[in-house]
Amino acid sequence: MIESSKKERIVSKEQIASDSSMYENSLRPKTLDQYVWQSSIKKHLSVSLASAKIRNETLEHILFYGPPGLWKTTLSNIIAYEMWVNLKSTSGPAIEKQSDLISILSNLEEGDVLFIDEIHRLKPQIEEILYTAMEDFVIDIMVWIGTWAQSVKIPLKKFTLVWATTRLSALSSPLRDRFWNVLKLDFYEASDIEKIIFVNSSILWVNLWSECLCFISKKSRWTPRIANRLLKVIRDYATIWHDVNNLNELQNIFINIWIDELWLDYLDRKYIETIYLKFNSWPVWLNTIASALWEEESTLEDIVEPYLLQIGFLDRTPRGRKITLSAENYLINNK
Secondary structure: OOOOOOOOOOOOHHHHHOOOOHHHHOOOOOOOOOOOOOHHHHHHHHHHHHHHHHHOOOOOOEEEEOOOOOOHHHHHHHHHHHHOOOEEEEEHHHOOOHHHHHHHHHOOOOOOEEEEEOHHHOOHHHHOHHHHHHHOOEEEEEEOOHHHOEEEEEEOOOOEEEEEEOOHHHOOHHHHOOOOEEEEOOOOOHHHHHHHHHHHHHHOOOOOOHHHHHHHHHHOOOOHHHHHHHHHHHHHHHHHHOOOOOHHHHHHHHHHOOOOOOOOOHHHHHHHHHHHHHOOOOOEOHHHHHHHHOOOHHHHHHHHHHHHHHOOOEEEEOOEEEEOHHHHHHHHHOO
16 A cells, blocks of 8 residues: 655645745735734734734834745745845754844845744754844854953844744744734635636636635645646646546546545655554654655654644544544555
8 A cells, every 4th residue: 555656745844945936926915915814913913013014114024834835935024025124044954053033134224124934943052043133133243262251242234134943933932922923824724715816817827717726725734835736737738638627637637637526635645554454543743654655754743743633534642643533444444
């Protein structure tokens, strides 16, 4: 049942890393008016942005958290656009030394938005620099060593820090407490995903009927990033086949890219099959599953598990990961 060859997923860690491409950006809303989802977050941001403009001050720091693919990066771009300032982007793993972060902060202009993705992967010694930078807009560093060591404060121009993470619990309490705005992004409604597909299908010159829009939205796991990827795959097939505007053709496309009727892809199935076949459905630690699948633990935890938990196929118990009876029945019925 478990495929030995490694096939490309419709959503993967590598695709997330390259999600800032120009073509991907063309499918994202550019302004707050165009962003018509996550109504509570949109309302809060509208008030915060308007207030900052009236006071002629920088926007308070913002922390977005939630599963991958829910447009945390898109919202940071919208914030910068609405505030009429520049956006500087980086990620936690890219900042390897304190000097890297100091260089980024010291080159910010007045009012700039600094977006840092995957902030939970920032090293603790680098994170400490941000404490004074966020509160007092200064960097406190030590120069020289030994008896000659002294603290030097470097002033910074006022900026807005926007952070994104899929693991809020991995952030330290001192860091979380320095954010005035901590906003959770939830999975989108199916109707909202349909709207996204409808708008972006016209951008990609793909004509789809309403039943096709509904079909694709159900395969998108309530996630805009996956919806856009599926839409671009369909665009490629439409270029060759010319007619994909029916459910039978769409079903064939999804079979070709290893997405089944429950919207599981090959790695989702390998994950639950590994627990079921190799460990007889007993609880298993994540590092053991990662070793068995030759995958990184972070990939399984951030990319695979959220959806399996959402559909009730997986439990995280004190003794490890355990598949549910629904997952076992699924595997038995799809041998």
